[in-house]
Amino acid sequence: MRRTLHPLFVMLASLTHQELARQIAYLKKENEILRARLPERIHTTKAERKKLLKAGRKIGP
DSSP, X not given: OHHHXXXXXXXXXXXXXXXXXXXXXXXXXXXXXXXXXXXXXXXXOHHHHHHHXXXXXXXXX
């Protein structure tokens, strides 16, 4: 039974990976467009920097 399900799980994992890759590509393009509309420099508050650091720890090494 395990051998028959393995290809299915591999296919599902691959599709999930492809979908995530498409979402990332979309978000990169969206960021590129939005950044073009922003001024040269953006100032963040201490609280905003703290939130960014906390979120970044979850995706960093």
